[in-house]
Amino acid sequence: MRVTLFDYGAGNLHSLAKALATAPGVEVRVQEDPIRALDTDVLVLPGVGAFGAAAARLAPGREQMRRAVEAGLPCLGICLGMQLMFDTSDEGGGQGLGLFRGRVTKLRSRRVPHIGWNSVEEDTALKSAKLSSVYYAHSFVCRAEEPGVVVGWTTHEEDRFPAAVRRGKVLGVQFHPEKSSAAGVRFVQSFLEEVRT
Numbered sequence: 001m002r003v004t005l006f007d008y009g010a011g012n013l014h015s016l017a018k019a020l021a022t023a024p025g026v027e028v029r030v031q032e033d034p035i036r037a038l039d040t041d042v043l044v045l046p047g048v049g050a051f052g053a054a055a056a057r058l059a060p061g062r063e064q065m066r067r068a069v070e071a072g073l074p075c076l077g078i079c080l081g082m083q084l085m086f087d088t089s090d091e092g093g094g095q096g097l098g099l100f101r102g103r104v105t106k107l108r109s110r111r112v113p114h115i116g117w118n119s120v121e122e123d124t125a126l127k128s129a130k131l132s133s134v135y136y137a138h139s140f141v142c143r144a145e146e147p148g149v150v151v152g153w154t155t156h157e158e159d160r161f162p163a164a165v166r167r168g169k170v171l172g173v174q175f176h177p178e179k180s181s182a183a184g185v186r187f188v189q190s191f192l193e194e195v196r197t
Contacts, residue, residue, distance in 0.1 A: 001196055004040035005030045008057040010049025016078065019178040019185045020044065023192040034061025038068045042195060047079025047176055051104060051140070052092020054084055059094065066097045074169035074195035075099075076188075079138055082165065082172030091140050100165055100172070101145040109157035113139040118175075123152040125164040125171060129190035131183055134163075134175040141174060169195045 003020050005013050007030050017028045031037040034057070043065070058065065069075045077085045084096045089104035096104075107114055120131045136154070141161035144150050152164035154174065165172045171191055177184035 001026050001042065001192065002040045003028050003042045003044060003192065004037050005044045005046055006034060006037040006058075007032045007046070008049055008054040010054060010080075012048065013046055016044070016046050016178040019188050020192070022185055023189045026192060032057075034058050035064050037061070038065060038073065040073075042074045042076065042192060043069065045075065045077040045081025045084055047081050049080050050092055051080065051083055051089035051096075052094050054080055055089075055092065055094025055096060058084065058097070062095060062097065066099065069097065069099060069170055072169065075171070076191055077170075077172035078178070079174060079176055082174055083140060083142055085165070085170070085172045086142050086144075089140060099170055100142070100149055100167070102143045104140050104142050106140055107138075107156060107161075108159040111157065113137065114156040118154055118156065120163045120175070121153040121155070123164070125151040125166055125173070126187065126190045126194060128193070129183075129187045131175075131180070131187055133180075134177065134184060135179040135181075136175050137179075138174060142172070 083104045085099040150162045154163040
């Protein structure tokens with residue numbers, strides 16, 4: 001199974017690539033070209049960087065990527081990658097993929113960014129990997145307009161926001177599974193196993 005990390009040039013992808021590679025029979029590659037990134041079995045949008053810069057890197061292949069994912073290409077979005085699955089962001093200009101309706105806004109809390117371990121409430125993201133405590137590092141969150149797509153919630157101070165969204169083989173998580181110890185790695189493995197079938 002080929003798993004491709006789309007690199008928007010923002011950060012170290014090593015820990016995420018390593019977590020993905022722990023799944024049996026997985027070959028991980030990194031691709032900077034959004035169209036060439038679609039020549040894969042699973043597309044992963046990683047979680048480091050700013051929305052505006054990432055959207056600019058995505059722009060030349062945005063429509064092709066959106067169509068490929070809507071046509072059935074499995075896709076995992078992590079932190080910023082989840083935010084890129086939405087329409088727009090207050091963090092910067094440019095368009096997301098529009099796979100989920102809604103806008104990305106700044107956390108409504110005194111302490112920003114939200115960094116560290118926190119819970120996942122009402123987690124139904126994956127049948128085979130339930131998460132209780134995971135690692136977050138973000139200042140912006142997704143405000144989903146379709147309540148049915150939210151498959152996990154998190155609360156930071158008074159702000160309750162989606163920890164995970166899912167539709168079919170498209171899964172976005174606000175937390176970093178690759179930094180969430182053994183449970184996070186199992187979560188990644190479980191997603192790959194589910195979409196393999």
